[in-house]
Amino acid sequence: MSNTYEIYLISDSTGETLDRIFLAIKAQFKNVNYKVHSYSFTRTENQILKILADAESKENPVLLYTIVDNGLAKYLANTSNDKGIPCFGVLGDLILRFSKLLNQKASHLPSGQHVLNEEYYKRIEAIQFTMNHDDGNLIKDISKSDIILLGVSRTSKTPTSIYLANKGFKTSNIPLINENSIPKVIKDDPKISCIIGLNTEPERLADIRKNRMNSLKENENKSYTDLEKIKKEVNHAKNTFKKYKWPTIDVTRKSVEETAASVIKIYEIKNKKNA
Numbered sequence: 001m002s003n004t005y006e007i008y009l010i011s012d013s014t015g016e017t018l019d020r021i022f023l024a025i026k027a028q029f030k031n032v033n034y035k036v037h038s039y040s041f042t043r044t045e046n047q048i049l050k051i052l053a054d055a056e057s058k059e060n061p062v063l064l065y066t067i068v069d070n071g072l073a074k075y076l077a078n079t080s081n082d083k084g085i086p087c088f089g090v091l092g093d094l095i096l097r098f099s100k101l102l103n104q105k106a107s108h109l110p111s112g113q114h115v116l117n118e119e120y121y122k123r124i125e126a127i128q129f130t131m132n133h134d135d136g137n138l139i140k141d142i143s144k145s146d147i148i149l150l151g152v153s154r155t156s157k158t159p160t161s162i163y164l165a166n167k168g169f170k171t172s173n174i175p176l177i178n179e180n181s182i183p184k185v186i187k188d189d190p191k192i193s194c195i196i197g198l199n200t201e202p203e204r205l206a207d208i209r210k211n212r213m214n215s216l217k218e219n220e221n222k223s224y225t226d227l228e229k230i231k232k233e234v235n236h237a238k239n240t241f242k243k244y245k246w247p248t249i250d251v252t253r254k255s256v257e258e259t260a261a262s263v264i265k266i267y268e269i270k271n272k273k274n275a
Contacts, residue, residue: 010065015040130165133172151198197241
């Protein structure tokens, strides 16, 4: 018998929600092998029968689904049960419980979270802003930023900024080379926005930079990966953040999601104080 589980992710929308939920589940079970089969926009019984036929041909199939149409969800659950295939609805019980709590009937519309409302357009605007203000660009209107990230090279400034933008935060990021690389408008008003410093362990940073240079097949810039120089960079960054009283986050071995969560927490605390 195979030790690999065939995971079927079945969604009536894009499948993004289900993908993230499965990643969270998978992180809890390190020594298990998975092969993932993703099916988005599944909205008919015929589609479900084709998926189940494929699942039946595999060893260790497991079905996870997010289908808000009650009839279709029950059809999938009952048919899977008849075939002896483990099947788990991810949102069904949660939606039902919320419906009872709020005393309001759920709409049961697929892609309900993707409705083109004010929040959607706010997110698109934040993404556009963040892309335009990456790596120290367009400093002239940096005061419009919800969040400003500073850090030495390779401290996850850009991916964290993009992640925050997808959450609706207009984010600028600035590479910290020395104090002169900090825009004057920020030095003159260190509380102009929610400014946060990103830092990391020098040894870890050296490894990341070496991998980066190897991937680019560049070996000439020795100072970029020199541990002693990196230690000075990191120490200078710490002193700069301390000087301007900017909160800092140690991103060593943190995922982008974890770093972004810490940033949002700091942002919320700052806004609460200013309210």
